[in-house]
Amino acid sequence: MAEQPFVECRGVSKAFGNVSALHEVDVDLYRGQVLAIVGDNGAGKSTLMKILSGVHQPDRGTIKIAGEPIRIADPHQARELGIATVFQNLALVDQRDVAANLFLGREPVRAGIFVNRKAMREGARRVFADLRVHMPSLAAEVGQLSGGQRQSIAIGRATAQQGRIIIMDEPTAALGVQESQKVLDLVMRLKAAGTGVVIVSHNLRHVFSVADRIMVLRRGRRVGERLHAETTPDDIVKLIVGAGRE
Amino acid sequence: MPDRGPDMDAKTLAVLTAAADQPPDVSTDRLLARLSRNRDLVLFIIAALIFLFFSLTTSTFLREFNLLNILRNTSLITIVAVGMTFVLIAGEIDLSVGSAYGVLTVLMGMLVVAVGLSPWLAMPIVILAGAAVGLFNGLFIVGFGIPSFIVTLAMLAGFRSLALIISGERPFTPRGTDVFYDLTGGNMLLPLGEDRVLHVPWLIIWMIPVVVIGGIVLAYTRFGYHVYATGGNREAARDTGINVARVRLSVFVLTSALCGLAAALVFGYLHAAAPTTGVGFEFRVIGAVVVGGTALTGGRGSILGTLLGAVIIGMITGGMVLFGYSQNVGDMATGLLIMVVGSLDLGLRRHLRSRAW
Numbered sequence A: 001m002a003e004q005p006f007v008e009c010r011g012v013s014k015a016f017g018n019v020s021a022l023h024e025v026d027v028d029l030y031r032g033q034v035l036a037i038v039g040d041n042g043a044g045k046s047t048l049m050k051i052l053s054g055v056h057q058p059d060r061g062t063i064k065i066a067g068e069p070i071r072i073a074d075p076h077q078a079r080e081l082g083i084a085t086v087f088q089n090l091a092l093v094d095q096r097d098v099a100a101n102l103f104l105g106r107e108p109v110r111a112g113i114f115v116n117r118k119a120m121r122e123g124a125r126r127v128f129a130d131l132r133v134h135m136p137s138l139a140a141e142v143g144q145l146s147g148g149q150r151q152s153i154a155i156g157r158a159t160a161q162q163g164r165i166i167i168m169d170e171p172t173a174a175l176g177v178q179e180s181q182k183v184l185d186l187v188m189r190l191k192a193a194g195t196g197v198v199i200v201s202h203n204l205r206h207v208f209s210v211a212d213r214i215m216v217l218r219r220g221r222r223v224g225e226r227l228h229a230e231t232t233p234d235d236i237v238k239l240i241v242g243a244g245r246e
Numbered sequence B: 001m002p003d004r005g006p007d008m009d010a011k012t013l014a015v016l017t018a019a020a021d022q023p024p025d026v027s028t029d030r031l032l033a034r035l036s037r038n039r040d041l042v043l044f045i046i047a048a049l050i051f052l053f054f055s056l057t058t059s060t061f062l063r064e065f066n067l068l069n070i071l072r073n074t075s076l077i078t079i080v081a082v083g084m085t086f087v088l089i090a091g092e093i094d095l096s097v098g099s100a101y102g103v104l105t106v107l108m109g110m111l112v113v114a115v116g117l118s119p120w121l122a123m124p125i126v127i128l129a130g131a132a133v134g135l136f137n138g139l140f141i142v143g144f145g146i147p148s149f150i151v152t153l154a155m156l157a158g159f160r161s162l163a164l165i166i167s168g169e170r171p172f173t174p175r176g177t178d179v180f181y182d183l184t185g186g187n188m189l190l191p192l193g194e195d196r197v198l199h200v201p202w203l204i205i206w207m208i209p210v211v212v213i214g215g216i217v218l219a220y221t222r223f224g225y226h227v228y229a230t231g232g233n234r235e236a237a238r239d240t241g242i243n244v245a246r247v248r249l250s251v252f253v254l255t256s257a258l259c260g261l262a263a264a265l266v267f268g269y270l271h272a273a274a275p276t277t278g279v280g281f282e283f284r285v286i287g288a289v290v291v292g293g294t295a296l297t298g299g300r301g302s303i304l305g306t307l308l309g310a311v312i313i314g315m316i317t318g319g320m321v322l323f324g325y326s327q328n329v330g331d332m333a334t335g336l337l338i339m340v341v342g343s344l345d346l347g348l349r350r351h352l353r354s355r356a357w
């Protein structure tokens, strides 16, 4: 853990109109480590994730990747930098099929413009086999699938990018017990393979079963960060709701 | 939840390998689902039925309204409808196409008749002017965030007024001959003239590459995929790095440029540029696209569907004329058809959705 963080954010702030979504937030991400981010609704978790994925630009603050100061201008660049994201809303196009969604925004092409369906299908088979997920048909419209299957596509999209950091914004929100466990197992496998994982969750049992570190956001501010070994769910809940400390 | 035994992976792979194949079970729902997916096939069957109906009920339909004539009569609509398909799939609408087509036709007439340009030179200028019109629409829609319905509704009035003003409300009629008029079918109007080559009307020959290229771009290129994504879920498209603004702008530019092409062609075909060209055109264009199965809500549709939609509307409008009704009745029938297609579609999708979970 003495190694250099892969991603280093310092003093990151972001406002939407006059809503301050993030205020002076610091966060470090290490490869091969799981960081959990918790906090109440509207605490700014998704905003922080979207800044790391290039969807939003911070108003202030710096981001370094592998020690280099960098501006993550858009999602393409985030991907190139090795950051893959499972968005909270899953970012699926319901009218399109599984394969198209799995490669949304980075469709493999032939001759520079023609989408390579064959490569997409093969890639999709590999991804779902790796995830040990059953997908009835790659040609199925995503809107017709179950919540768990939809979640699998969003997760598969991120794992397929083989990022050095995977961000998962509430990946278990729509899932039952067994399916959630599969996601948590996946997190551990990614970690073992040296990938850094950021997981946002409201479920502290899930958080404690995978996280190395837990960071708490409240109303856009980082109010604490604890090592797994040095904290308890009670401690974290107190930080989330803001009782006691400050 | 399905069995998750140890042979899960093997089973998964087997299922995934057979992904595209349909399961053998053919219950009604499955049939409906398949129909809903293969809309183009359904449209084809409907088109065939309408064709059969008019062939059997009128003595002249087969002679007057063979497929080539139907296609010619709707070819300009189809050309613009190709662009409109992109617009609707991207989740937008362009109500200004009729007036844009009108003002661009006037521009074509002015360039050839008043300025004295060769129609061959005027045509690319008019197409570029069309692209500029689309850029203008797109600037308000994408740049200022005004809904496309509002912007293009305003432009529907604006461009028509412009057409009337710059033309002095009078048509431009070219004098003299040019191969341009031969190659757009315009010489049909001359004695011994003919609007076709090897039986195929020239307008169809112009339409074919637009339909083919449009269909390929939409279905098979990355740009086409991004058009579907933008209209299906704009936020998802943005989050995954699709340049949503560029996609939205492009579809308006494409459609207006095609209005420019249609304007140049209609000028050649009719040997005239009237400022009233294209009144009601937007209705027929959007009608063809919607009857062709493209959703007004975005994310769904195809060029083949649009072509079939245009043919269906063309047959109904033409058939009505054979029954002795006017174009107005044809438009009414088209309106009715849009209602029927729209509600069938919605009903079918609701039914399937209620069964899906």
Ligand SMILES: Nc1ncnc2c1ncn2[C@@H]1O[C@H](COP(=O)(O)OP(=O)(O)OP(=O)(O)O)[C@@H](O)[C@H]1O
Residues within 6 Å of the ligand: A016, A019, A020, A021, A039, A040, A041, A042, A043, A044, A045, A046, A047, A048, A088
């Ligand atoms: N695109 C946006 N435009 C305007 N306001 C936004 C936008 N995104 C987030 N916000 C606001 O920023 C604040 C933080 O939102 P964010 O989505 O980051 O919270 P969150 O911690 O992810 O909450 P949840 O647990 O509900 O997902 C909220 O007040 C929210 O309303």
Ligand SMILES: [Mg+2]
Residues within 6 Å of the ligand: A045, A046, A047, A088, A169
């Ligand atoms: Mg969130």
